[in-house]
Amino acid sequence: MTIEDRVRRAVQFEADSVPYRLGSLPSVVSRGKRRRSFAGVAMAMLMLVVAGSVWLLVNWFSAPRGGDVPPASESSADFIGAVELGGVDLPVTGVIGTHGSGGTVYAGAVHDEPRFDTGKLGVELPFLSTDRRPIPAEVPGGEVVYVGTVSDRSIYLYEGTVVDGAAPGQLCVASTAGIAGCKSPGAQLTEGAGEVWLTGLGPEATAVMLRIEGAPAVWQRPVAGTVWLVFDTPGNADLAFEVYDLNGAVVSEVDIDQSGRGQFDVAGIGILVDPRNSVLTAERGPGARFEVEAFGAVERTLQPSSSGVTIPRRAVYLGDLVELSEPVFIIEGEGPSGPEICVGVGPKGDATTACAPTDSLPVKLSLSRPGSEASGGSVQAIVGLKAGIAVVVLEVDGVPVSWQEVIGGSAVFEVPPGGGTNATAVGYDMGGTEVARFDLPIESTDQGS
Amino acid sequence: MNSGVDSAPAVELIHGRFEEFYTANWERIYRALAVMLRNPDLAAEATDEAMTRAFQRWAVIRSYDNPTGWVYRVALNWARSRLRRHSREYSGDGTDSAYEPVLPEPEVHRAIAALPDHHREVVVLRYLLDWSEGDIAAALGVPAGTVKSRLNRALSRLREELEP
Numbered sequence: 001m002t003i004e005d006r007v008r009r010a011v012q013f014e015a016d017s018v019p020y021r022l023g024s025l026p027s028v029v030s031r032g033k034r035r036r037s038f039a040g041v042a043m044a045m046l047m048l049v050v051a052g053s054v055w056l057l058v059n060w061f062s063a064p065r066g067g068d069v070p071p072a073s074e075s076s077a078d079f080i081g082a083v084e085l086g087g088v089d090l091p092v093t094g095v096i097g098t099h100g101s102g103g104t105v106y107a108g109a110v111h112d113e114p115r116f117d118t119g120k121l122g123v124e125l126p127f128l129s130t131d132r133r134p135i136p137a138e139v140p141g142g143e144v145v146y147v148g149t150v151s152d153r154s155i156y157l158y159e160g161t162v163v164d165g166a167a168p169g170q171l172c173v174a175s176t177a178g179i180a181g182c183k184s185p186g187a188q189l190t191e192g193a194g195e196v197w198l199t200g201l202g203p204e205a206t207a208v209m210l211r212i213e214g215a216p217a218v219w220q221r222p223v224a225g226t227v228w229l230v231f232d233t234p235g236n237a238d239l240a241f242e243v244y245d246l247n248g249a250v251v252s253e254v255d256i257d258q259s260g261r262g263q264f265d266v267a268g269i270g271i272l273v274d275p276r277n278s279v280l281t282a283e284r285g286p287g288a289r290f291e292v293e294a295f296g297a298v299e300r301t302l303q304p305s306s307s308g309v310t311i312p313r314r315a316v317y318l319g320d321l322v323e324l325s326e327p328v329f330i331i332e333g334e335g336p337s338g339p340e341i342c343v344g345v346g347p348k349g350d351a352t353t354a355c356a357p358t359d360s361l362p363v364k365l366s367l368s369r370p371g372s373e374a375s376g377g378s379v380q381a382i383v384g385l386k387a388g389i390a391v392v393v394l395e396v397d398g399v400p401v402s403w404q405e406v407i408g409g410s411a412v413f414e415v416p417p418g419g420g421t422n423a424t425a426v427g428y429d430m431g432g433t434e435v436a437r438f439d440l441p442i443e444s445t446d447q448g449s
Numbered sequence: 450m451n452s453g454v455d456s457a458p459a460v461e462l463i464h465g466r467f468e469e470f471y472t473a474n475w476e477r478i479y480r481a482l483a484v485m486l487r488n489p490d491l492a493a494e495a496t497d498e499a500m501t502r503a504f505q506r507w508a509v510i511r512s513y514d515n516p517t518g519w520v521y522r523v524a525l526n527w528a529r530s531r532l533r534r535h536s537r538e539y540s541g542d543g544t545d546s547a548y549e550p551v552l553p554e555p556e557v558h559r560a561i562a563a564l565p566d567h568h569r570e571v572v573v574l575r576y577l578l579d580w581s582e583g584d585i586a587a588a589l590g591v592p593a594g595t596v597k598s599r600l601n602r603a604l605s606r607l608r609e610e611l612e613p
Binding site: 003004006007008009010011012014015016018 | 479480481483484489492554557558561572573576577604607608611612
């Protein structure tokens with residue numbers, strides 16, 4: 001017998017000796033078909049076991065086993081309800097259930113799949129039937145500092161003692177992929193299956209770029225000193241972060257080695273809030289409106305008809321302005337005199353709107369929020385940026401004040417009260433090189449160059 | 450953006466194909482991971498996690514040359530990440546005490562277990578899942594030449610130990 005034959009027999013023998021398990025997926029995978037699906041799987045596996053060798057059966061029944069097969073019936077339970085975390089309601093539809101040996105709980109949604117590890121977070125999410133009672137969820141000793149979406153993932157940042165053994169002041173990060181972990185202010189990098197996160201960034205860190213195999217791949221603004229990047233390059237890719245300050249200068253570089261660890265010196269934790277929701281639906285025609293959804297539920301209904309643009313051809317939701325915590329949206333459609341593009345800010349997205357014709361892009365818009373005129377604050381928007389511009393820095397009277405990732409060809413800034421007289425948007429390409437400058441006259445609306 | 454078109458039949462079709470994939474591959478991946486990780490519980494959880502992600506991106510994953518390889522890789526990465534983050538959960542060497550298979554040639558098992566992770570990985574994929582070197586390379590995200598050299602080195606080392 002050759003060495004290959006012996007190795008093949010050994011690994012196959014060992015694999016056959018592995019304790020039997022049933023797969024367990026959130027029912028979003030098999031909604032309405034779970035019973036039939038897993039019954040089929042169970043039958044197929046049973047036939048495999050029966051058809052196996054006598055040795056396998058003897059070993060199967062004689063070998064000591066812990067944490068035996070989790071019954072499929074315990075793997076999920078349909079419910080409709082809501083999760084309340086730190087005073088924030090998260091509407092949930094889908095499933096919730098225990099899973100595997102770790103007591104993992106899934107709170108499923110149509111568009112998202114937040115998952116909480118009860119064993120680590122200390123959050124109890126009891127089963128519900130189909131009623132709509134809120135699920136009592138607590139974060140012992142912790143305070144939710146952010147609930148939102150980054151890079152199309154829902155993340156939750158907690159400050160406080162939320163994990164066994166964690167010390168006060170620790171920052172915990174969770175995502176739809178589960179709890180990533182808790183860490184004292186500092187840096188921790190974790191790479192796996194195309195996800196990497198970095199926390200503990202200081203306030204000087206304004207933007208972070210991830211390089212994959214040396215090539216610029218993703219930009220992101222830190223949220224609560226944290227970036228969480230999701231990408232489609234699993235495995236052994238060479239990853240590195242570049243951390244930029246407000247002036248566009250690289251202030252730190254963080255290499256991520258094959259074990260997924262990195263080293264980074266930090267100065268503290270800065271809090272920036274920039275939630276973004278990735279699901280947006282629109283209706284066309286008179287009375288058109290569009291809706292921003294989060295966790296499968298309508299979060300906001302925006303009615304662009306008040307802007308005079310009645311048929312949205314394109315709608316981009318930019319999230320909430322950092323300073324305002326109010327939604328910002330951009331609508332492209334037909335106005336009274338032809339194609340127009342509008343920027344709106346307000347609780348319903350239409351409290352303040354500025355529009356301009358779209359016959360020459362980019363369009364630069366300036367609008368004042370109610371109450372902001374007296375203080376000199378204004379909202380500056382630049383819409384229709386060409387594809388090569390990845391991030392834009394706003395300079396007021398020559399001083400950098402804010403940094404925005406370009407979303408849908410648009411960047412929107414809040415000029416702080418008493419801000420100055422001239423604003424300039426400085427565009428950078430994916431590699432961090434300045435490629436364009438746009439003057440944004442404050443307190444006026446015009447069409448850009 | 451929602452087009453407003455009822456996509457239920459398409460969703461059903463995708464679900465159906467994913468279920469076929471799931472049924473055909475869950476146990477294979479689970480067993481390969483269990484051998485690789487020496488921890489059936491973690492292997493099962495990792496396989497579930499990877500299958501969930503595959504389902505969420507199934508429209509893309511299904512077009513890959515080797516979706517099983519993608520799922521295996523994601524599961525292995527997830528499991529290793531889990532081990533790093535929660536090392537206390539997995540005491541000792543991470544071996545499930547309940548998982549002590551009795552093998553007809555224990556010396557072969559011991560020699561394989563003593564291989565470096567990246568060598569043992571290619572051995573498991575080649576001789577347990579019967580993947581080609583190309584499939585292994587795609588799944589691990591390394592060149593085919595690397596897979597070939599790892600396999601040769603692993604076999605050479607096993608020969609030295611088992612065929613002195």
